[in-house]
Amino acid sequence: MFQFAPYVLKSLWRHRARTMLTVSGAAVAMFVFCIVSSVQEGLERLTTNDDAQRTLIVFQENRFCPTSSRLPEDYSRKIREIPGVKDAMPVQVWTNNCRASLDIVVFNGAPPRQLREARDLTLVSGNWEEFESQRDAAIVGSNVAQRRGLKAGEQFSIGELSVKVAGIFTSPIPAEDNLIYTSLEFLQYTKGVDSAGLVTQHEVHLTTDADPDATASAIDELLKAGPVATTTRRKGAFQTSTLSDLVDLIQFAHWLGYACVGLVLSLVATTTIMSVQDRIKEYAVLETLGVRPLRVFRLVVSEGILLCFAGGVLGTAMALAALGWGGMAIGAEGVTIAFRPSLRLAILGATVSLIVGFLAGLAPATQAARTPILNSLRDE
Amino acid sequence: MALVELRGVTKQFSKGDEVITPLDDIDLDIEQGEFVSLMGPSGTGKSTLLNLISGIDRPNHGTVLVDKVDITGLSRGKLADWRAANLGYIFQTHNLIPVLTAYENVELPTLLLPLTSAERRKRVELALDVVGLTDRADHYPRQLSGGQEQRVGIARAIVGHPQVVVADEPTGSLDTKTSEQIQTLLQDLNKQLDITLVMVTHDHQVAQIATRQLLLDEGKIVEATTGGTIEKVRNG
Numbered sequence: 001m002f003q004f005a006p007y008v009l010k011s012l013w014r015h016r017a018r019t020m021l022t023v024s025g026a027a028v029a030m031f032v033f034c035i036v037s038s039v040q041e042g043l044e045r046l047t048t049n050d051d052a053q054r055t056l057i058v059f060q061e062n063r064f065c066p067t068s069s070r071l072p073e074d075y076s077r078k079i080r081e082i083p084g085v086k087d088a089m090p091v092q093v094w095t096n097n098c099r100a101s102l103d104i105v106v107f108n109g110a111p112p113r114q115l116r117e118a119r120d121l122t123l124v125s126g127n128w129e130e131f132e133s134q135r136d137a138a139i140v141g142s143n144v145a146q147r148r149g150l151k152a153g154e155q156f157s158i159g160e161l162s163v164k165v166a167g168i169f170t171s172p173i174p175a176e177d178n179l180i181y182t183s184l185e186f187l188q189y190t191k192g193v194d195s196a197g198l199v200t201q202h203e204v205h206l207t208t209d210a211d212p213d214a215t216a217s218a219i220d221e222l223l224k225a226g227p228v229a230t231t232t233r234r235k236g237a238f239q240t241s242t243l244s245d246l247v248d249l250i251q252f253a254h255w256l257g258y259a260c261v262g263l264v265l266s267l268v269a270t271t272t273i274m275s276v277q278d279r280i281k282e283y284a285v286l287e288t289l290g291v292r293p294l295r296v297f298r299l300v301v302s303e304g305i306l307l308c309f310a311g312g313v314l315g316t317a318m319a320l321a322a323l324g325w326g327g328m329a330i331g332a333e334g335v336t337i338a339f340r341p342s343l344r345l346a347i348l349g350a351t352v353s354l355i356v357g358f359l360a361g362l363a364p365a366t367q368a369a370r371t372p373i374l375n376s377l378r379d380e
Numbered sequence: 381m382a383l384v385e386l387r388g389v390t391k392q393f394s395k396g397d398e399v400i401t402p403l404d405d406i407d408l409d410i411e412q413g414e415f416v417s418l419m420g421p422s423g424t425g426k427s428t429l430l431n432l433i434s435g436i437d438r439p440n441h442g443t444v445l446v447d448k449v450d451i452t453g454l455s456r457g458k459l460a461d462w463r464a465a466n467l468g469y470i471f472q473t474h475n476l477i478p479v480l481t482a483y484e485n486v487e488l489p490t491l492l493l494p495l496t497s498a499e500r501r502k503r504v505e506l507a508l509d510v511v512g513l514t515d516r517a518d519h520y521p522r523q524l525s526g527g528q529e530q531r532v533g534i535a536r537a538i539v540g541h542p543q544v545v546v547a548d549e550p551t552g553s554l555d556t557k558t559s560e561q562i563q564t565l566l567q568d569l570n571k572q573l574d575i576t577l578v579m580v581t582h583d584h585q586v587a588q589i590a591t592r593q594l595l596l597d598e599g600k601i602v603e604a605t606t607g608g609t610i611e612k613v614r615n616g
Binding site for chain 1 (some may be wrong): 434479550
């Protein structure tokens with residue numbers, strides 16, 4: 001098969017303009033497909049990871065935006081008494097935008113020591129001690145830092161908030177990289193928040209043998225008698241519910257991704273069939289020389305695969321680069337979905353382009369291999 | 381036994397309600413080392429006969445045996461394998477692959493044979509040497525004259541050391557001088573390399589270079605001339 005590789009490559013090179021246009025068209029479509037897939041992947045990662053399944057969020061009943069949920073801070077103490085609860089951490093949330101946004105900035109205020117235990121954060125610059133000792137210190141997720149150009153030691157202000165960046169962190173949960181953590185008190189006493197003794201939510205960590213749903217019910221039952229009723233859900237369910245409007249959009253975008261794949265299929269199939277029709281006599285000559293029809297079939301399919309794979313790899317690489325450099329995230333109501341480049345995405349892009357290339361080559365290849373030699377030789 | 385044997389070969393086409401019979405119950409033997417030309421007016425079945433011997437067309441009736449192999453019973457894939465190993469085809473319009481150099485064009489049939497790369501290179505170089513185009517090996521078809529292209533086509537036809545080489549009006553698209561050069565080359569191939577050649581031509585003069593000339597008319601071989609002796613043939 002590879003003995004005929006020069007023939008395939010030179011045939012593609014012969015119609016460079018057509019080849020380049022097809023490859024670039026496939027690249028653009030695969031770029032969109034990969035971006036859409038990364039959003040889906042981000043949502044999936046956010047709502048299905050272990051943390052999302054084994055952590056509970058206690059929110060004020062019938063409230064959705066973080067600014068409207070106001071729970072007593074001491075609920076954490078009561079929650080800790082419930083069997084199955086390992087720890088409960090009060091969290092104050094502040095966001096610059098409650099609606100869907102591509103540049104959402106979300107502050108989470110929590111007791112620094114508890115935060116350090118509850119989160120698997122790695123500081124890439126700065127230090128924890130400064131964060132724990134200074135009231136206005138904040139540690140910033142790497143995506144926000146990249147997007148906003150923040151470095152350790154700098155001052156960052158947004159709205160009524162002004163913090164000193166004590167460090168930049170990364171997390172194995174990509175959505176965490178879009179958060180800024182401060183101490184709980186700092187965020188509670190910020191002008192405009194005024195939540196002394198109140199928090200947005202409580203984050204509940206469970207023991208390994210605890211049943212999350214049963215514990216959630218127990219928490220709500222216990223706090224029903226308190227000043228503010230609560231709704232407790234697994235973190236993943238809470239995030240899915242909070243992002244429900246976005247989830248619908250993302251699921252719709254899923255079809256947009258498939259449409260892009262269909263576009264690549266159609267584009268490459270059209271180019272390949274045009275190429276076959278131009279060269280139908282050439283294939284007849286090859287068969288006359290002794291090339292088997294099956295080999296002719298494979299030659300045409302390999303052209304389709306090459307075109308599509310080149311476009312697919314280019315588009316996927318562009319998407320991964322954009323995702324890596326852009327630090328993009330979409331969020332609503334204090335919950336963010338991170339778009340991250342990943343090996344899975346790279347493999348998906350390459351695999352989809354290979355499969356689409358193969359499918360795109362089938363019809364032209366069948367035509368090239370099945371047209372009677374004499375009919376093709378008479379073709380001028 | 382003859383190298384090529386056609387027995388009771390009939391070929392028919394349907395054109396609307398009309399049935400055309402370009403070959404009607406033909407019997408023909410071609411011996412190893414013979415150079416046979418097929419002549420006749422247009423539409424008398426010369427090219428059809430050539431295509432049947434090449435295995436790129438199938439008869440409606442009869443058998444075509446080449447070196448005792450009945451090629452009419454082979455599948456399309458097996459026929460391709462058979463052509464790769466046993467047949468060289470010279471086209472009227474050269475039909476070189478435009479994206480490949482002269483060397484690569486000649487090398488193509490050898491890629492289908494069980495040869496090492498060294499053997500392939502040796503064969504290609506020899507074939508190009510035979511047609512006098514060693515110095516044009518790296519040229520693309522567009523960089524060659526019509527005569528040179530046909531020489532490459534001839535080199536491509538002989539590089540696999542086929543049992544039979546068929547040529548469909550090999551000088552049909554060439555000027556007189558180039559045509560003569562090609563005729564000489566074909567004669568040399570037949571005489572010096574003992575290649576069995578079957579050539580279609582409508583040019584009486586070109587037909588004379590063959591050792592046997594067959595005249596076809598209305599689907600029959602009506603006259604055969606061998607070494608200047610004309611024989612009327614009764615067929616069917």
